[in-house]
Amino acid sequence: MSKTILIVEDQQVLREIMKEYLTDEGYLILEAGDGKQALALFQEHEVDLVVLDIMLPEVDGWSVCRRIRKTSSVPVLMLTSRSDEDDTLLGFELGADDYVVKPCSPPILLARVKRLLEGQQRRPSGGTLSGGAVTLHVPSRSVSVNGTPCNLTHTEFEILACLLSSKGIIFTREQLITKIWGYEFAGDDRTLSSHIRNLRSKLGEHAGHIVTVIRSGYKFEDNP
Template structure:
């Protein structure tokens, strides 16, 4: 199945460069020049990934991200020309999965996009993970808590699944960052901390099973 990527970027030249590069890789690409058009296209088409600029006319990227997250867990990759880390963390709090600072090279954009689009099960990986009232079904990428559905973003799901696959084992921050984002990731540990915080908020009282190990990392541990 050909996957569809929605590019939301007000700079036409940059938008066309990204579109051409992604189309050459076999993706179907939709373009939006502002936030309102982005939401219209998102609701009209079956979109598998949104590449979303922050500074947009009509509605900014944060507003678009917030509205998409109300109805969908589609992966969102944010583009920002800002170097202010607080802006990036705000994007994560609103549900973004990853970010790229502009100007970005097409190979980096493609690599980040493929990571978010790649939902293939790893050979030999168990289909179901469970513990502490949390159940993770890997093929369908669904999570339930005490039998009730829990809606997670792509990155939140990957973090939870990796922790549960290594139940009782301390995973360093470096291990988690490498597993979730890859060896070439340029983000900082605060990025991981932000996603962990969002994940815990969604798990509610079951967040106690994600244990912070001071100066080491995190582990999943079934606690009473």
Template sequence: MPKTILIVEDQQILREIMKEYLLDEGFRVVEASDGSRALELFHEHEIDLIILDIMLPELDGWSVCRRIRKTSNVPILMLTARSDENDTLLGFELGADDYVVKPCSPPILLARTKRLLENRQIREPGDTLSGGGIAVHLPSRTVTLDGKLCSLTHTEFEILACLMKNKGNIITRDQLISKIWGYDFAGDDRTLSSHIRNLRSKLGEHACRIVTVVRSGYKFEDRP
């Protein structure tokens, strides 16, 4: 069954270009030109990924992202015409998984979309990672802390799963970036740092399990 992509972009020409590329790749596409309509469509359809512009009428992309993150960890790829670092970091803090600066190359946008969806593929049933009071169930993409459900974004989940799969071993920043975003990642270390900071915040007292190894990367430890 084809994956469904929600495109939220107020510029019709750009929206049509993105839609054409996605349809050619076999995706199903629904589209909105403003934030309010985007939320309506999100609740009407089973959405697998959202391509979300920041500057929108009715309701901006940040507000849309914030509202969706209250109930869903669907991958969100943000589009921004702004190159300001603070704008980008704000998007990550609100739960965005990746971003592309406009004007963007459709093939690059398509590659980022596929990457996020590939990382979300269902694993074999019973595939569970655990340690230090944290349990990650890969098939359902759920995380529990001492038995209590913890809601993570797509990217936060991928980072935690990657570290727990390599428990006790150092994973370099470059290795994490390659795993989560691919070799064509256009961001920098601050993007990864922002997601790590958000992940630790959600893990609360379990945040100590993610250990920073200076000038190397990170590792997951059962014991603080």
């Protein structure tokens, strides 16, 4: 079944270019020219991914992302024409999974979309991963901490699944970036750091399961 992508971009020309390219790849496209229309479409349709511009009329992209995250963990790919890293980090804090700086080439956009929709991480056998207080159910993409549901974004889930699948094994930052974002990743270490920080925040008092190994990387420990 074809995946449905909601493109939220106020520049019609750019929106049409993205729509045409993604449609040619077999995706179903919904379009919104402002944040208010985007939220309405998101509620009315089953959406698999949101491509979301930051600077929007009516309701800005940050607010749209925040409201989506109240009810859904659907992947969110943010578009920004700004070079200020604070904009990107704020997007991650609000629950965005990845970002593309405009103007972006269609192949780069497609690579990011495919990464979020299809994933590049090899899944371990079995449906459930667990460690300490954390349980991750792969088929339903759900996580619980001491039996309490923990709502993670797509990227946070991928990072946790990667670490949980090889408990006690240290992943370098480069290895994690390659597994989660792929070789075409255009960000930097701060992108990974931001997602790790958000993931730990959601694990609360059990954040210590994700251990930072100085000058090496990260690992998951049952008893940190």
